[in-house]
Ligand SMILES: [Zn+2]
């Protein structure tokens with residue numbers, strides 16, 4: 223198992239993410255508008271995993287909830303001081319969470335597995351060589367070992 227280390231910009235929030243893979247998992251790059259707004263960049267990096275894989279070692283995060291295009295609440299867990307996001311949870315997906323991978327200390331040495339919501343990619347952002355592309359969200363069968371297959375309610 224690989225352990226990833228998250229630390230927010232101000233340093234108040236520290237967390238770990240335990241990956242179910244022995245090797246370092248890769249980023250899934252998301253080009254959706256919410257990621258651009260919440261992350262302040264042209265895309266963000268996520269890792270699908272179970273909420274039980276995340277542990278806060280320091281600080282107490284805050285939660286912001288928005289409703290996605292399907293009407294599901296998405297709970298965003300972030301640092302209440304500097305606003306760095308640790309993970310998001312779509313309430314229709316059980317205990318699956320989307321860890322925000324760019325705040326992880328290992329982010330720079332992780333590869334890129336997939337790109338999602340590529341229809342919303344900015345025209346000047348190039349496709350990542352070797353990454354699988356998905357027009358919208360990742361189909362359950364394609365999530366592989368980095369995520370859990372959960373039936374939708
Ligand atoms: Zn912070």
Ligand SMILES: [Zn+2]
Nearest residue numbers: 252253254257
């Ligand atoms: Zn997104």
